[in-house]
Structure formats: structure tokens, C-alpha cells
Amino acid sequence: DVAKLKETLTAIETDDSGIERVFAAVIASVEEFQNYRRPDPRTREPRRNVMLIVLSDEAGDDVAQADEAVKLCRRNEVPVFVIGVPAPFGRQETYVKYVDPDPQFDQTPQRAIVHQGPETLYPERIRLRFSGSRDFDDVPIDSGFGPYALTRLCYESGGIYFTVHPDRNLQRAVKWGETSESAAYFKYFFDPEVMKRYRPDYVSTEEYQRRIKSSRLRTALVRAAQMSWVASMENPHLRFVKRSDAELAQELTEAQKIAAKVEPPIQMIYQTLQLGESDRQREYSPRWQAGFDLAMGRTLATKVRTEAYNVMLAQAKQGMAFKDGKNNTWVLRPSDDASDAGSLLKNLSDKAREYLNRVIDEHPGTPWSMLAAAELKDPLGWKWAETFTDLDPPAQGGGNNNNNPAPPPRDDQLQMLQRRPTRPIPRL
Incomplete structure (x- = not known):
């Protein structure tokens, strides 16, 4: 009815x-x-x-x-x-x-x-x-x-x-x-x-937990997923003007603090996932395979970017000569090649790509594949480039030069009166 x-x-x-x-x-x-x-x-x-x-x-x-x-x-x-x-x-x-x-x-x-x-x-x-x-x-x-x-x-x-x-x-x-x-x-x-x-x-909660405990790979992935949010380097300093050796060294040191803050939690995730690598070949579930490979690939990629950034700054602190004598600025640019940061990070970058590409190849049309492709869009390494910065640029004009006056400000108070009131969103 x-x-x-x-x-x-x-x-x-x-x-x-x-x-x-x-x-x-x-x-x-x-x-x-x-x-x-x-x-x-x-x-x-x-x-x-x-x-x-x-x-x-x-x-x-x-x-x-x-x-x-x-x-x-x-x-x-x-x-x-x-x-x-x-x-x-x-x-x-x-x-x-x-x-x-x-x-x-x-x-x-x-x-x-x-x-x-x-x-x-x-x-x-x-x-x-x-x-x-x-x-x-x-x-x-x-x-x-x-x-x-x-x-x-x-x-x-x-x-x-x-x-x-x-x-x-x-x-x-x-x-x-x-x-x-x-x-x-x-x-x-x-x-x-x-x-x-x-x-x-x-399956039941007890059976689910038993299956996780029976696999080092599953245990590692679940533990890594339960860790707090870890931020990657946000807006890292990439442009360094050499006014003097001392000022450049100080600026590079300050920039290294960004990487130093992020490296420990990334390393903790990586070490946790490493405990599950030995069971990777024994894992039969496509879901757990995709989940672990994506997690390891993304963690390695973030680890390489962060540590390579730190290494490149450390290299610059040792002293670098400009190829063009008129240049006075070092610019750190993303690069697909991480070899400038050393063989260890180069090997880790290759390993990251191996994991991420395996997700894309073996699990097309899935969320894991989409996230792996998004991770690979960002280069893993860095390269130094040089350029010139004018240390004494001409002053910008501040006069009105007889231009038309600026329009009067909007009447925000009137707008507020015309707006309907708001109220907190209820619990849905």
C-alpha cells in the first residue's frame, strides 16, 4: 500500500x-x-x-x-x-x-x-x-x-x-x-x-582485528593511518639573495628550520610502514595492496622532497660560485631529478616512483590511482638556478598625478541592514 x-x-x-x-x-x-x-x-x-x-x-x-x-x-x-x-x-x-x-x-x-x-x-x-x-x-x-x-x-x-x-x-x-x-x-x-x-x-570487529594482526603489512598501514595529520613543507623559501656571505648563510639556516620541523613526523610514518614491507608479496587483497603502495609511495615522495630541500640548502651554505658574475641570487627550483641531493635520496625517489606507478598501473580508475597520480605531479628533487636581483630598485610613485578621485566607500552598514540574519548550523 x-x-x-x-x-x-x-x-x-x-x-x-x-x-x-x-x-x-x-x-x-x-x-x-x-x-x-x-x-x-x-x-x-x-x-x-x-x-x-x-x-x-x-x-x-x-x-x-x-x-x-x-x-x-x-x-x-x-x-x-x-x-x-x-x-x-x-x-x-x-x-x-x-x-x-x-x-x-x-x-x-x-x-x-x-x-x-x-x-x-x-x-x-x-x-x-x-x-x-x-x-x-x-x-x-x-x-x-x-x-x-x-x-x-x-x-x-x-x-x-x-x-x-x-x-x-x-x-x-x-x-x-x-x-x-x-x-x-x-x-x-x-x-x-x-x-x-x-x-x-x-566481518566482526574481532575477526577484522585478527586479520590485521596476522599481517605485518596491514598492521603497519592501520597504525600509520591513525597518526596525526602531517603537513608537508608549506611555502618553503626558494629565493636567496646574496648581500654578503654571512647574510646568505643566515637566510639558508632559517630556511632549513622549515624542513627540520617536518622531517620527524614524516620519518615516523615511514618507519612504521617499513615494518610491513616484508609482507607485501604475500598480500592477496587488491584493496590492501593499493592502500599500502599508495601510503609508502606518498611517504617516500614527501620524505625525499623534504630531505633533499635540506641537503640543497646545506650545500649552498658550503659556498657556491655564480657562473655569471653579475648575478647575486640563488633560486631553488623543483626538479624531477633528485641526484643533486645525493645517491641515497636519489634511490629513495626511484623507490617512491616505483610504488606510485605500481598503484597507477595495477589499480586504474580507483581513488588510490588518482591520489598516486596527484603525488607524481610534484617533482621530488631540487636544482639550483641563478639570477639577478636589483638591490636598489627605483622608488614607486605615490602621487595621484591628477587622476580621477577614488570612488567613495560602499555603505557597509546599509548592506548589513539588508542582509538576513544568520544562525548556527544545527547538528545534522
């Missing part, structure tokens, strides 16, 4: 708390209707078939009850079908385009944080920022799967998790302005057919 179904759904009251106890709701529903699954004394068959259909736009705030929900559904043979959102790749939170539902308030779209991931029980993506554009750090991308606990509930109960998104586009990037109201923003989506072979392990 479609009309009755619509009436029932419309009658559901809005909960402004923002807390979603989806697993508690599943448990309560199965307990209420499990009598229908008891055998009929005459036929010895269950009296009715029962299924649950869940509509949810988040991962649920009571994930701790997922194991209980799975056991109850399996014991009573009640499949669960969820119509829900895709999880962001390797992240717990993403944001939706929120517009205040009351037209009396400002209708400007805002970014509201929501809990829709991750797609795995534990994060498997290291939190290492890109050295160039931070686009992939701050912009969520589709994981190809739903939130882990809800998807596992469907999988283990014999149901299906249907990922639904109004802006899904497999052909190009999606802009924030194209995102539908109340929908989560994903810049990139991936073909479900391609992602099938990368399905996470939908």
Missing part, C-alpha cells in the same frame, strides 16, 4: 538532536517482529518473511551496537536493505551543502560537517598533506562504498546497501556550486563495477 507507506513516512517527526541511533532502531524493529520468523507448528516454516528497509544519510552514532544488530538479524534471517550515502574515501567526516530551511534567515549555502564514513572499520589512508595543491586533503572523494558498519549489516544479513547521490558523475570533477542542497560534496566519483574488487572486509 504505497499511500499508507507515504502517510507513515510523512508522520515521522523531525528529530533536532542530530543523533542517529540507526542500529538501535534495527535491533528494536527485529525484536518487535521476530515472532513472524518463528516456525508454524503445521508447516515448520517461518510464518512470514521479514525484511528491514533503512533510509539514512549518515553512518550512525551507535556503531558500537552494530555487532549485536548483525547477530540478531542473522539469527532471525532478517535481511537489511539500506538506501544511504556513499562514505568519503578514508575519512570519517565530510560536509553537506546546508541552506537554512527558514527563509527568514540567510539563504547562503554553508558547509555543515556530517558523519558519513569511513568505508572501513579502521582508517586505511594516511593523513599526509600534499606538497602542492591541498585539493585532495580538504575535498572529499567517493570511496565507492557505504559507511562500514551499515554496509556490513546489509552484507552479513543478506541485504544490500544502495549508495545514492544526486550529483554522481563518473566523467569529470564536480564543483561545489553544482552540489545539490542537503547533499554531501564529493568532487570525484568512481565506477561501482571497478570498485567491486576493492570491497572492504565485512
Whole structure:
């Protein structure tokens, strides 16, 4: 009865708390209707078939009850079908385009944080920022799967998790302005057919932990992914004017402090991942292969860029002669060749490319491949170039030179009066 179904759904009251106890709701529903699954004394068959259909736009705030929900559904043979959102790749939170539902308030779209991931029980993506554009750090991308606990509930109960998104586009990037109201923003989506072979392990928490502990590779990746965000060098100093030997040396020393601050946490991630390298050839799961190779490749690339920067500055402090006597400025430029920083870093740069290219070659059309390609866009090494800087440039004119007067300032106070009031974004 479609009309009755619509009436029932419309009658559901809005909960402004923002807390979603989806697993508690599943448990309560199965307990209420499990009598229908008891055998009929005459036929010895269950009296009715029962299924649950869940509509949810988040991962649920009571994930701790997922194991209980799975056991109850399996014991009573009640499949669960969820119509829900895709999880962001390797992240717990993403944001939706929120517009205040009351037209009396400002209708400007805002970014509201929501809990829709991750797609795995534990994060498997290291939190290492890109050295160039931070686009992939701050912009969520589709994981190809739903939130882990809800998807596992469907999988283990014999149901299906249907990922639904109004802006899904497999052909190009999606802009924030194209995102539908109340929908989560994903810049990139991936073909479900391609992602099938990368399905996470939908097993109990105990079994998931056992599988991780049985593999040094998986243990290393999960531990590395749980570390705090590590920033790469942000806006490193690349131009050094030689006014005197002492001033140049001081400027180079100050620049080295940027690398010195970043190197220890990068080294910690690298050492953690190294513990899993010996199990790389034994790993059979495409998902874990792609995750580990991407993590190791990105960590090595960031390590080489950072340490090579430090080495090049140290070389300059030892003294370098300009080829052209009129030049007075050293410029450090990115280079695809890291050999100027020494054979050790050159070998590590080759190893980084090997890992990243393997991800691209073996896992095309996946989030891992996209991130590996983004990492390779930034050169791993550095080279010195020389140029001239005018130390006594002509003064800039400051007069008005009879130009037209500047327009009067806008009446900001009037603009504020015309604006609708704003209010805090509620918990969604």
C-alpha cells in the first residue's frame, strides 16, 4: 500500500538532536517482529518473511551496537536493505551543502560537517598533506562504498546497501556550486563495477582485528593511518639573495628550520610502514595492496622532497660560485631529478616512483590511482638556478598625478541592514 507507506513516512517527526541511533532502531524493529520468523507448528516454516528497509544519510552514532544488530538479524534471517550515502574515501567526516530551511534567515549555502564514513572499520589512508595543491586533503572523494558498519549489516544479513547521490558523475570533477542542497560534496566519483574488487572486509570487529594482526603489512598501514595529520613543507623559501656571505648563510639556516620541523613526523610514518614491507608479496587483497603502495609511495615522495630541500640548502651554505658574475641570487627550483641531493635520496625517489606507478598501473580508475597520480605531479628533487636581483630598485610613485578621485566607500552598514540574519548550523 504505497499511500499508507507515504502517510507513515510523512508522520515521522523531525528529530533536532542530530543523533542517529540507526542500529538501535534495527535491533528494536527485529525484536518487535521476530515472532513472524518463528516456525508454524503445521508447516515448520517461518510464518512470514521479514525484511528491514533503512533510509539514512549518515553512518550512525551507535556503531558500537552494530555487532549485536548483525547477530540478531542473522539469527532471525532478517535481511537489511539500506538506501544511504556513499562514505568519503578514508575519512570519517565530510560536509553537506546546508541552506537554512527558514527563509527568514540567510539563504547562503554553508558547509555543515556530517558523519558519513569511513568505508572501513579502521582508517586505511594516511593523513599526509600534499606538497602542492591541498585539493585532495580538504575535498572529499567517493570511496565507492557505504559507511562500514551499515554496509556490513546489509552484507552479513543478506541485504544490500544502495549508495545514492544526486550529483554522481563518473566523467569529470564536480564543483561545489553544482552540489545539490542537503547533499554531501564529493568532487570525484568512481565506477561501482571497478570498485567491486576493492570491497572492504565485512566481518566482526574481532575477526577484522585478527586479520590485521596476522599481517605485518596491514598492521603497519592501520597504525600509520591513525597518526596525526602531517603537513608537508608549506611555502618553503626558494629565493636567496646574496648581500654578503654571512647574510646568505643566515637566510639558508632559517630556511632549513622549515624542513627540520617536518622531517620527524614524516620519518615516523615511514618507519612504521617499513615494518610491513616484508609482507607485501604475500598480500592477496587488491584493496590492501593499493592502500599500502599508495601510503609508502606518498611517504617516500614527501620524505625525499623534504630531505633533499635540506641537503640543497646545506650545500649552498658550503659556498657556491655564480657562473655569471653579475648575478647575486640563488633560486631553488623543483626538479624531477633528485641526484643533486645525493645517491641515497636519489634511490629513495626511484623507490617512491616505483610504488606510485605500481598503484597507477595495477589499480586504474580507483581513488588510490588518482591520489598516486596527484603525488607524481610534484617533482621530488631540487636544482639550483641563478639570477639577478636589483638591490636598489627605483622608488614607486605615490602621487595621484591628477587622476580621477577614488570612488567613495560602499555603505557597509546599509548592506548589513539588508542582509538576513544568520544562525548556527544545527547538528545534522
